[in-house]
Amino acid sequence: MELDTRSVTSEPSSPFKSPGEEKMEVTSELSSSDWQSRDSGFFERGIKTMLSIRKSRRSLKKEKGKEDSGTWNAKRLLQTLRSYEENKPTICNSMEKVGEICEPIEAKPLSVMEINELIQKRQLLQAFASIKLMEDETISEWDSEKYRDNPQELVRKSKDVDLLYNSITNAIKSIVEETLEDPNLQHTMLTSMVTLIALEEAAHSSTDSAARPGSDLLGRPRKWREQWREAVNESARKRVLKAPMASREEETSWLHLHLHFLQEHLKEDLLKIKSSVKKCYPEEYQVCDTYVGAFHNAIASHLQELSQGPLDFHELYTLLNWVANTYHR
Numbered sequence: 001m002e003l004d005t006r007s008v009t010s011e012p013s014s015p016f017k018s019p020g021e022e023k024m025e026v027t028s029e030l031s032s033s034d035w036q037s038r039d040s041g042f043f044e045r046g047i048k049t050m051l052s053i054r055k056s057r058r059s060l061k062k063e064k065g066k067e068d069s070g071t072w073n074a075k076r077l078l079q080t081l082r083s084y085e086e087n088k089p090t091i092c093n094s095m096e097k098v099g100e101i102c103e104p105i106e107a108k109p110l111s112v113m114e115i116n117e118l119i120q121k122r123q124l125l126q127a128f129a130s131i132k133l134m135e136d137e138t139i140s141e142w143d144s145e146k147y148r149d150n151p152q153e154l155v156r157k158s159k160d161v162d163l164l165y166n167s168i169t170n171a172i173k174s175i176v177e178e179t180l181e182d183p184n185l186q187h188t189m190l191t192s193m194v195t196l197i198a199l200e201e202a203a204h205s206s207t208d209s210a211a212r213p214g215s216d217l218l219g220r221p222r223k224w225r226e227q228w229r230e231a232v233n234e235s236a237r238k239r240v241l242k243a244p245m246a247s248r249e250e251e252t253s254w255l256h257l258h259l260h261f262l263q264e265h266l267k268e269d270l271l272k273i274k275s276s277v278k279k280c281y282p283e284e285y286q287v288c289d290t291y292v293g294a295f296h297n298a299i300a301s302h303l304q305e306l307s308q309g310p311l312d313f314h315e316l317y318t319l320l321n322w323v324a325n326t327y328h329r
Helices: 043-054 074-086 088-094 113-119 124-142 150-180 187-205 224-241 254-280 287-307 311-327
Strands: 007-010 024-027
Touching: 024 043, 074 088, 113 124, 113 150, 124 150, 124 187, 150 224, 150 311, 187 224, 187 254, 224 287, 254 287, 254 311, 287 311
Parallel strands: none
Antiparallel strands: 007 024
16 A cells, blocks of 8 residues: 655644644655665774775874864864854754753763763763764874784774764664653753764764775764664654554454544644654754654555455455545545
8 A cells, every 4th residue: 555645634632722623734745765774893804904004104194283084183072062062042043942952061081881871871962072082092093003013902992982872873763762752852852962963973074984995983974864864764663553453353443443543643743743843953854844754654554564454345445544534634
């Protein structure tokens, strides 16, 4: 079954209007998302290749103070983080002044365990600053051939950086999933996450993957905005599957009731996205369009699975009627 819809109608209650008189429309131009993946293996071979490349270039001396094309100096990172703090009104204005990033930012050397603890506490800006310091230090030591006689140490440090960045990626996915699950939406958490994504994009903006053959661990873009979009799709899929569905044996009108619950949950989620979630993001994220597209794909997939089940004539009519007259409306 293939669905093609351009709008979704929501009917929130109001003390002045009946539910049938109030409507919320979220219009979306559905577009396919680019799915990104990477191979995280082959640490040993990658590091050995890096060392070989650096050795062949050791005769090329760098000018003092000049940055490597694949790194973003730690001091610049700290300055940018502080700039974000000093210019909070500008940031908040772009997000319709919803929430402030109250998280204190400290770019200082920390152990892997300490950074991981920050991530668990959702102090992601602090964690990112410390990971970036660790990454810059490792790259600087690599450039100075410190690990020429001890490549295993470079492997260990590179793995630490990679694993910590991956932990932040998982935290971003959890935050997105909790956005619709948690009735008490934390605006500061979402705005902090958006700031984090912007900082990472700036920190790795000059990285050229082709300039570091064999390395997929240090100094590379983490593509957290794409991870965010993927998390939105997964969140919509889980929300659709959470609509209650009784068995045919338990309830003869099981399909009618399931579609009713699905409709109500969809209305609630889209209303929350439009009224609360949208203003935590810059306009460039196209939050409403992204969520509506994700829900549309999730519902289309779910209804296709239902249609392939053993439905009788009455149940098939109920399904088609809901798609044509309720969902499309």
